[in-house]
Amino acid sequence: MVKGPGRFGFVALLLWASSLVMPPALAAEATLDRGALATALCGDGAAQAKAVEGVLRNSAEATSGDLAWAGTILRALLDRRLACLGESALVLDRAGATDGRDAATGTARPVTGGRSPVLGLRQRALIETASGAASLLTGADVELRRAGLAALERRIATVPEALLLRAASAESDPGLRAGLAAIAQSAALSSVDPARRLAAIRAVSEAPSGAAFSRLSALKADAAYGSDPAFRSALDAALARVERAVSIGNGLAVLYNGLSFASILFMAAAGLAIIFGLMGVINLAQGEFIMIGAYATYGVQEAVRRIAPGWLDAYLLAAIPVAFLTSALVGIAIEALILRHLYRRPLMSLLATWAVSLFLINGVRVAVGSQNLQFAMPPYVSGGVPLYADFVVTWNRLFAIAFAAVTLVLTLVILKRTPLGLDIRAVTQNRDMAACLGIRTRRVDRLAFGFGSGLAGLAGVALCPIYSVNPGMGANFVIDSFMVVVLGGVGTVVGTLVAALGIGGANVLIEPLYGAVAAKVIVLAGIILFLQRRPEGLFAVRRRR
Amino acid sequence: MSALVIDSLEVVFGAFRALDGLSLAVDPGEVRAVIGPNGAGKTTLLDAITGIARPRSGRILLGDGRDLTQASEAEIARAGVRRKFQKPSVFPALTVRENLGLGCGPDCPARERPVRLARALAETGLEARASVPAGALAHGEKQWLEIGMVLASEPRVLLLDEPVAGLSDDETARTAELIGALRRPDRAILVIEHDMAFVEAVADRVTVLHEGRTLFEGAMAGARADARVIDVFLGR
Numbered sequence: 001m002v003k004g005p006g007r008f009g010f011v012a013l014l015l016w017a018s019s020l021v022m023p024p025a026l027a028a029e030a031t032l033d034r035g036a037l038a039t040a041l042c043g044d045g046a047a048q049a050k051a052v053e054g055v056l057r058n059s060a061e062a063t064s065g066d067l068a069w070a071g072t073i074l075r076a077l078l079d080r081r082l083a084c085l086g087e088s089a090l091v092l093d094r095a096g097a098t099d100g101r102d103a104a105t106g107t108a109r110p111v112t113g114g115r116s117p118v119l120g121l122r123q124r125a126l127i128e129t130a131s132g133a134a135s136l137l138t139g140a141d142v143e144l145r146r147a148g149l150a151a152l153e154r155r156i157a158t159v160p161e162a163l164l165l166r167a168a169s170a171e172s173d174p175g176l177r178a179g180l181a182a183i184a185q186s187a188a189l190s191s192v193d194p195a196r197r198l199a200a201i202r203a204v205s206e207a208p209s210g211a212a213f214s215r216l217s218a219l220k221a222d223a224a225y226g227s228d229p230a231f232r233s234a235l236d237a238a239l240a241r242v243e244r245a246v247s248i249g250n251g252l253a254v255l256y257n258g259l260s261f262a263s264i265l266f267m268a269a270a271g272l273a274i275i276f277g278l279m280g281v282i283n284l285a286q287g288e289f290i291m292i293g294a295y296a297t298y299g300v301q302e303a304v305r306r307i308a309p310g311w312l313d314a315y316l317l318a319a320i321p322v323a324f325l326t327s328a329l330v331g332i333a334i335e336a337l338i339l340r341h342l343y344r345r346p347l348m349s350l351l352a353t354w355a356v357s358l359f360l361i362n363g364v365r366v367a368v369g370s371q372n373l374q375f376a377m378p379p380y381v382s383g384g385v386p387l388y389a390d391f392v393v394t395w396n397r398l399f400a401i402a403f404a405a406v407t408l409v410l411t412l413v414i415l416k417r418t419p420l421g422l423d424i425r426a427v428t429q430n431r432d433m434a435a436c437l438g439i440r441t442r443r444v445d446r447l448a449f450g451f452g453s454g455l456a457g458l459a460g461v462a463l464c465p466i467y468s469v470n471p472g473m474g475a476n477f478v479i480d481s482f483m484v485v486v487l488g489g490v491g492t493v494v495g496t497l498v499a500a501l502g503i504g505g506a507n508v509l510i511e512p513l514y515g516a517v518a519a520k521v522i523v524l525a526g527i528i529l530f531l532q533r534r535p536e537g538l539f540a541v542r543r544r545r
Numbered sequence: 546m547s548a549l550v551i552d553s554l555e556v557v558f559g560a561f562r563a564l565d566g567l568s569l570a571v572d573p574g575e576v577r578a579v580i581g582p583n584g585a586g587k588t589t590l591l592d593a594i595t596g597i598a599r600p601r602s603g604r605i606l607l608g609d610g611r612d613l614t615q616a617s618e619a620e621i622a623r624a625g626v627r628r629k630f631q632k633p634s635v636f637p638a639l640t641v642r643e644n645l646g647l648g649c650g651p652d653c654p655a656r657e658r659p660v661r662l663a664r665a666l667a668e669t670g671l672e673a674r675a676s677v678p679a680g681a682l683a684h685g686e687k688q689w690l691e692i693g694m695v696l697a698s699e700p701r702v703l704l705l706d707e708p709v710a711g712l713s714d715d716e717t718a719r720t721a722e723l724i725g726a727l728r729r730p731d732r733a734i735l736v737i738e739h740d741m742a743f744v745e746a747v748a749d750r751v752t753v754l755h756e757g758r759t760l761f762e763g764a765m766a767g768a769r770a771d772a773r774v775i776d777v778f779l780g781r
Contacts, residue, residue, distance in 0.1 A: 419651075422639070426647050429636045436595060438622035438650040438698070 032058070032066035035088075038103045041077055042084035045120045052126045059133045060162035071134030073103050074127050083114030090114060129155045133163055142173045149179055161187050186215060194224070198234050205238035208245035208389045216242060249389025254508055260397035260466065262504025263404030267459035268477050269484035270411055270496050271452030277428045277490040278448045281339055282350045285357040286481060287474025289453045292330055293323035293460020294469040295364060298373045305376075313378035316399075316461065323461045324454040330360075331453025335446050343445075357474070364471040373469040381465040396465035403462040407455065411493055414451070424448050479520075480507070487527050489537030498538055503527075546608060548573040548733035549594070549626075549702050554603035556586075556593050556757075563589040564600070565757035571702075571733040573608065576724065578736045578748035580768075582777055585754040587737045588631065591704050594735075595628045596621045608701065623652055625701035629694075629708060631737075633687035637680030641671050641690055644679050648694025661697045668726060669693035670719075685716035692723060703727065703734045709743050721746045741765075753777070 032055070040051030055062075055070050062070070073091060076082040081092040083100055090100030090111055101108050119127065132151025139145040149167075152159050164187060168180040188200035201219070204212050216239050224231045272286045297319035304315040334356055342349040377396075384394035415421035423444045426434040435441050459477070467473065484503055488495030503523055510519035531537075547570040556564040564586045571577045579587050592598035594605055596618040605613040613621050627648075635644050645665045649658050666672045669689040674682065679690060688708055695703060708724070709717040717740065724747045727734065738744050744751060745765045753761040753768055755777045761768050768774050 419646075419655075422643055422646055423651075425639060425643075426636050429638055430634070433630075433634050433636070434647070435618050436597075436622055436628065437647055437694070438619050438652070439647070440619060440651060 287478030289456035293457030327457025328454035495539030581754035
């Protein structure tokens with residue numbers, strides 16, 4: 001036996017097997033009686049069904065010319081472009097045309113006096129399948145053949161195996177070939193030949209997925225499961241294998257979703273941690289800075305759509321600096337207008353930022369409206385790559401994760417390698433001493449507030465392709481962001497990162513088990529317990545107040 | 546022309562007169578020691594010069610005639626008056642190099658910063674410890690780091706508050722050497738210290754404070770001989 005053949009190998013195997021089963025002589029091309037078919041199609045339902053079943057049955061052996069011809073007439077019948085005049089059938093260019101060509105001879109004739117045959121539901125389905133078979137085998141381009149395959153798939157039980165084998169051997173498009181292989185596989189699963197069945201079961205378990213699992217589970221109802229011990233053990237082994245792979249894949253998917261949620265939390269919370277660590281201001285408007293970032297992204301999208309529609313795909317990238325600056329400027333304005341007067345009064349600044357948050361939410365609601373914004377999805381944030389079993393790496397979440405990673409690196413570089421970062425860290429540790437060294441602490445405050453707000457704006461860009469964007473969206477993130485800051489320790493980027501991963505992951509892990517509300521409650525209770533042990537959080541910067 | 550002039554300075558905390566009409570002048574290039582028993586007002590004097598304590602009356606003038614009593618802490622620091630605190634005040638979570646970088650001050654030109662950093666590292670002998678967080682340094686090293694931070698800003702007036710408190714004899718001797726090396730013609734250094742041997746080793750002149758007033762000013766030998774000084778220190 002070929003080991004680990006995969007889908008293509010499996011098809012090759014089938015082809016090889018079929019060449020043994022069907023000697024070349026049998027494949028000698030049968031000719032189609034065109035006139036008889038045309039007559040039958042113009043006849044009653046029983047005659048139509050019998051003729052079409054014949055076409056389908058012989059499709060593996062028919063000549064390409066006959067198949068193409070049958071496809072044309074069957075499609076004409078489906079589209080009501082077939083007119084029957086006595087014994088002969090006319091194919092029209094469009095429904096209701098006055099002239100048509102004789103289906104059997106190809107001569108042009110007027111339609112006058114002709115009638116359109118009526119199709120029953122069963123006949124329609126049969127004809128769709130047969131016409132699909134014709135398209136799959138003779139279609140000129142990939143799209144036609146794909147449509148044909150899709151039509152066959154709907155009634156796969158009626159499709160002869162030889163037809164699929166013929167199509168697979170002739171097919172040049174790899175995607176379509178894979179699709180054919182999958183279909184041939186499921187056909188082989190219900191094959192009468194036990195060896196072929198076992199091979200099919202093994203091949204299905206090679207590519208585990210939820211669909212493969214349900215396909216294999218369905219075989220348990222098969223009579224062979226009870227009677228044939230080899231079949232039974234092979235099926236049980238395959239099921240166990242697929243089940244394990246699927247649960248690993250699902251686990252990976254949960255982790256992946258948690259990671260992307262954590263990425264956005266991290267971007268929101270990093271700004272919060274810097275601001276709180278530096279100024280002791282609990283910024284309840286941080287969620288609204290996220291919202292502003294998302295709305296700025298929308299603004300960029302609309303501007304690009306109007307000015308340079310050809311560049312629409314690039315709008316997410318163009319929005320990065322715009323969202324950062326917009327949120328940062330709003331933050332700096334709020335700092336200069338309101339918070340500056342409230343330092344060293346934490347309760348007042350907390351209430352003030354809450355007021356700012358309400359003001360921003362309702363301001364946007366009045367200016368833009370409260371509906372969810374519609375975002376175009378450039379190719380780099382839509383779709384994904386199936387990685388393992390049902391686990392698909394979706395580009396939109398990968399975008400958020402990569403974005404957060406870049407933000408993390410830039411934040412660390414700014415904090416660790418620039419004079420501003422050094423000033424921020426010095427003022428965070430000991431404001432009075434930093435002032436004695438000549439650092440303009442008020443200016444540092446303002447820049448840091450702008451920087452922290454800008455980070456939230458970046459979170460707004462990253463979540464546009466994943467979450468819905470509306471004026472109240474910030475509330476979903478601000479509470480979790482605060483938990484991240486408290487858990488991670490104030491004023492540390494690394495602590496924020498670890499806590500964001502922990503809280504994001506915990507939320508996503510618990511949610512499918514007990515629901516979203518319970519997840520929040522459990523995470524909150526866990527944090528409270530943790531803070532009883534370590535009130536300063538995971539990683540606390542030592543400092544004087 | 547003096548580098549720093551204190552003119553009838555009066556600092557009051559409630560009913561307590563910490564400084565009571567104190568006057569003193571430090572020349573450029575001079576190392577001046579201020580000594581006195583606990584509560585004499587030594588640290589209050591430095592607080593007033595650096596803007597932490599606000600005098601009720603009197604003036605603190607820099608060499609260029611600028612009055613520091615009206616300036617903010619940051620402005621005073623930027624004017625070239627730098628202080629090393631009594632308790633080592635470094636940023637424990639930042640590395641030695643970062644601490645020295647902060648010491649350079651915000652007005653230090655970016656090009657000059659690495660030069661000053663290298664010089665401060667060399668003068669304090671902390672080159673090998675440049676990437677260590679300041680919190681991990683020994684007490685003596687922290688003292689030198691803080692002197693280095695003050696130094697990196699190229700101060701015109703250097704205020705040292707008990708630089709050898711809690712140091713071993715070896716470390717004290719090294720600190721005395723370090724302060725000797727910091728002496729420059731355009732720089733005035735004011736040292737507050739209890740350790741008489743150390744004061745004798747580094748100071749050109751000493752000012753003895755008592756109850757917020759000047760008790761004696763002159764050479765250390767003179768202070769040792771002065772009857773009032775002996776009275777105050779021995780509590781007779």
